[in-house]
Amino acid sequence: MQKLMDRITIDREICHGKPTVRGLRYPVETLLELMASGMSIEEILADYEDLEREDLLAVLQYASRLSKVKSIEVLDAA
Incomplete structure (x- = not known):
């Protein structure tokens, strides 16, 4: 389980500090939205x-x- 979680990175210099995949500038949020769609x-x-x-x-x-x-x-x- 931890090995997978190591793929999620947070860096203030990448995507304004949002969680991304391996620092590749793919926000977790965006990928979740694609799957949800x-x-x-x-x-x-x-x-x-x-x-x-x-x-x-x-x-x-x-x-x-x-x-x-x-x-x-x-x-x-409101």
């Missing part, structure tokens, strides 16, 4: 040749860890 791992890998399957698995694992919170405050959409 229905793109398969294979389709993403075809579009972004410098990514590896393990990178996308690390993105999913990272999101899973972030979702393990005790409570979420609902924001008012």
Whole structure:
């Protein structure tokens, strides 16, 4: 598990400090949005040749860890 998580990097000089994959300037957020839109791992890998399957698995694992919170405050959409 930790080996996959090592693929997620945070560097203030890259993408304004957002979590990225291996410092390649692919934000975790963007890759999650692609998967949520229905793109398969294979389709993403075809579009972004410098990514590896393990990178996308690390993105999913990272999101899973972030979702393990005790409570979420609902924001008012005012």
